[in-house]
Amino acid sequence: MVRGVLLSALLLVSTSQMALSATRALVIGIDAYPHEVSLEGAVKDAQDVAAALQGAGVTQLLTSYDAQARKDDIRAAWVDLVAGSAEGDTIILTYAGHGSQMPELVAGDEEDGLDEFLQLPGFDRARAEETKREIIVDNELNAWFSEAEAKGVRVLFVSDSCHSGGMSRSFSGKTRLAPAVTVKLSPPSQEAESGAKIREADFREVTVLAASLESQPSPEVIIEGEPRGALSWSFARAVEGAADRDGDGRISRIELEDYVFANVKHQSEALQVPNFTPQLPRSVDEVMLPIGEAGAGMAWGQAGKTAAELGWQDKLALDAGGADLSLQHVGGAGVPYxxxxxxxxxxxxNGDVAGEHVDDKTVQGVVDKFVLLDFLKILASRNPGSVSLSPVKDIYAKGDRIAFEAPASHYRNMIVFNLANTGEVQLLDVQQEGTESHVFKLTDLEVVEPFGADHLVVISTNEPIDAIAALLARKNVDAASLLQLLLSRLDGKETAVAIQPLYTREKL
Structure with a gap:
């Protein structure tokens, strides 16, 4: 079940049943690894998730950070949660930290011959056999989840870690991937052997939400100026109520999936694709977790907060190497561009090339582009739309052909534009005053110079867009002008935003 992917779970119950059920959680976050490269955002991720769960009314919340994250204590906490749960209850387990792989403990258990494991601070791969008690192997998680399922308790496992793969874009941050163990270890527990007999198909109440596919790493990316895990950040916002689109106080599997997929892409700049197990909901109304009255008010129809109220500032942290420039909208806090x-x-x-051939005459436009992009990401974090590029790549080379598509929505108005790496805004489509938008497609696009980071954006709303459309119809529209118009027309209004990053380079 947890082989290769580590993730979330849940439920098929009526509203009356949910009112009587309880939700408990165990939240783990590890930055400090004495025997490994330490991380920077995992504890912050765990604390963020814990705060969101507490705000959502979780009945019992246990946390384990850094040196507190010892195997025996985590196991005891799990046993305590299961013992205190009854049929119909939910246990949420979240993990942010290093993941890794090792030769399979039980011969023939894994198709790729490798077991995945969560790495705790006490594990030292230089003394792997001696310290193996401080890892949690996928087989052990299978056994733990079986204990809950035997009582009719639902499990949601959210794992913000990674196990293999590589990325083709340059990246200056850290990944949550520890080096693989190459020696074959003896099983660290009896569960590491017995859990190998449990298959994904055996579970009826367990769902796993993983930060990425097994073939991809899970990077720490910069969100709101800090190194963070995109999955943990998105999950916390979902639990706060942003994923509860219908405002019924419950987050369905479909709501959670739509929200998390879109926001992980936005926040990771398309470096990650999350993964659900099972891949499809068990029913159209499958509920992942009840968030209660505390979170229900965050649904878009009842929120209406402005971007500034949600933390956005119209400033960009920028390191210009000491150059003496008078630029507007710079001076923000956090890890700089x-x-x-x-x-x-x-x-x-994150270390990506955002633009080339940027000089003192064009740098203001690039700064303004990313200030606008931060504003759009804030809107998307409340109400994400959906777009796609094919084929899917981390980075596209000169001459590549690409197809871009934005699906229809229930909104009457839609604007599609490109935020070029130069800072220029290029209108692609306007749809106004329909009963709903229609599908937008661009096929056979070719990657050409200048190279860097473009962002294809779709804004969908029922608010009037005449003034926005009129501005974008002009030539040489700049990001600063568009931002001012969006602030006056759409800030705090119900607006869906989808962002598709497009990183390009010279052909290798």
């Missing part, structure tokens, strides 16, 4: 004045390359906080 970086502009190499000599080479003209503009880098994102």
């Amino acid at each position: 970086r502009w190499d004045v000599d080479s003209g390359v503009f880098y994102t906080p």
